[in-house]
Amino acid sequence: MPTAQKPQSILLFVAFIVFIDMMGIGLILPVMPSLIEGVTGASIDRAAEIGGWLLFAYAVMQFLFAPIIGGLSDRFGRRPVLLTTLFLLGIDYAIMAWAPTLTWLFIGRIISGIMGASWAAANSCVADVAKPEERGKFFGILGGAGASGFVLGPALGGILGEYGDRLPFIAASILALIGTAVGILILKETLPPEKRRRFTISRANPLGTIIQMAKTPLVFGFLMTIFLLQLASQAQIAVWAYWLIERFDWSVFQIGLSVAMYGILLAMVQGGLAGFTIAKIGERRSAYFGLMFGVPAYLCFAFAPNDWFVYIGILIGAGSGVAFPAMQQMMSNRISEDAQGELQGAVASTISLTSIFGPVMMTSVFGAFADKQGFYFPGAPFVLGAGLFLVSILVYTITVQRHYRTKD
Numbered sequence: 001m002p003t004a005q006k007p008q009s010i011l012l013f014v015a016f017i018v019f020i021d022m023m024g025i026g027l028i029l030p031v032m033p034s035l036i037e038g039v040t041g042a043s044i045d046r047a048a049e050i051g052g053w054l055l056f057a058y059a060v061m062q063f064l065f066a067p068i069i070g071g072l073s074d075r076f077g078r079r080p081v082l083l084t085t086l087f088l089l090g091i092d093y094a095i096m097a098w099a100p101t102l103t104w105l106f107i108g109r110i111i112s113g114i115m116g117a118s119w120a121a122a123n124s125c126v127a128d129v130a131k132p133e134e135r136g137k138f139f140g141i142l143g144g145a146g147a148s149g150f151v152l153g154p155a156l157g158g159i160l161g162e163y164g165d166r167l168p169f170i171a172a173s174i175l176a177l178i179g180t181a182v183g184i185l186i187l188k189e190t191l192p193p194e195k196r197r198r199f200t201i202s203r204a205n206p207l208g209t210i211i212q213m214a215k216t217p218l219v220f221g222f223l224m225t226i227f228l229l230q231l232a233s234q235a236q237i238a239v240w241a242y243w244l245i246e247r248f249d250w251s252v253f254q255i256g257l258s259v260a261m262y263g264i265l266l267a268m269v270q271g272g273l274a275g276f277t278i279a280k281i282g283e284r285r286s287a288y289f290g291l292m293f294g295v296p297a298y299l300c301f302a303f304a305p306n307d308w309f310v311y312i313g314i315l316i317g318a319g320s321g322v323a324f325p326a327m328q329q330m331m332s333n334r335i336s337e338d339a340q341g342e343l344q345g346a347v348a349s350t351i352s353l354t355s356i357f358g359p360v361m362m363t364s365v366f367g368a369f370a371d372k373q374g375f376y377f378p379g380a381p382f383v384l385g386a387g388l389f390l391v392s393i394l395v396y397t398i399t400v401q402r403h404y405r406t407k408d
Helices: 007-040 044-076 078-098 102-129 132-161 167-186 206-214 217-248 252-281 283-302 308-332 337-369 380-403
Strands: none
Touching: 007 044, 007 078, 007 102, 007 132, 007 167, 044 078, 044 102, 044 206, 044 337, 078 102, 078 167, 102 132, 102 308, 102 337, 132 167, 132 252, 132 308, 206 217, 206 337, 217 252, 217 283, 217 308, 217 337, 217 380, 252 283, 252 308, 283 308, 283 380, 308 337, 337 380
């Protein structure tokens, strides 16, 4: 049975799990190129291609397994799913630290993608214990924890990588296993037995989940909005470093500093400002204004006359971090208690889907306009991103107008 433990303490520990999860992912990023080169003997350009396929394998597994992880958490509870996936993630990092061949690296990334889908169960804990009007705040805290881990992880990974390209994997494994041990002692179940539902594979897959969520038009409309804004964000994720080198000849240190700056600002916005904004102006307006920040930010990147505009765009773009927690709150409040994991699985799969083909799309646009043949405009991916943000605002507005009948 669930404990009388305070909701805040439960959710703060779940945020800690998310922090460890994302920190573990970030830890290994700096050493992946050298590890791939060492395992395969390939040149750096070939290693980059292999790295792309490793990312592809990770994203596909998250897309396929997020609904399953979410569905299992609706059936068996959040605690066993969170602790099992975190433990297996620790074992997986240990496998990758040992991996003698490229095949083992792919096996490791496939397992990481499956276990990394635990994000769905973590967010479901918010719906279990937080009041409906406070869910956006706690969704934001979980997002901020993830952003913080992803900022700190690469920094530590870079330091540890100086002493061996396997060491960050060992550190990530230890972190995950320590988190599991602490969770066994501290984390209590948040979903009571009477609110659980039967697990069915027909609903625990991306297509089945989307069909189920489509029965709630507001949720389906917001999933489309999230898909568009996450697809827009692939402009930053996929071409950021290449664009800064091509456009402003930035060093690796400057690029890393810009990524850290954005991560810190996003953690502050999602971890603190999101809850305050939702409480002050409401969830609907918060999501709308959050989406609006994405357009000028991406236009700053696209047409930046100097590198100061990069930092201005980062500062403005961090404001878009309010939109996601606000929409999560609205969706969560319209889904039954026994299907919160399914909802979060649908959200995770939607995001993962953009990671499958978004990078290819954005890098192709960058390559077409940055090769100095024909029209030279390396900022083209950010124009595309701004356009996608505009479409997401349109989809969001239509969805809200159709399903809210009263004005604030």
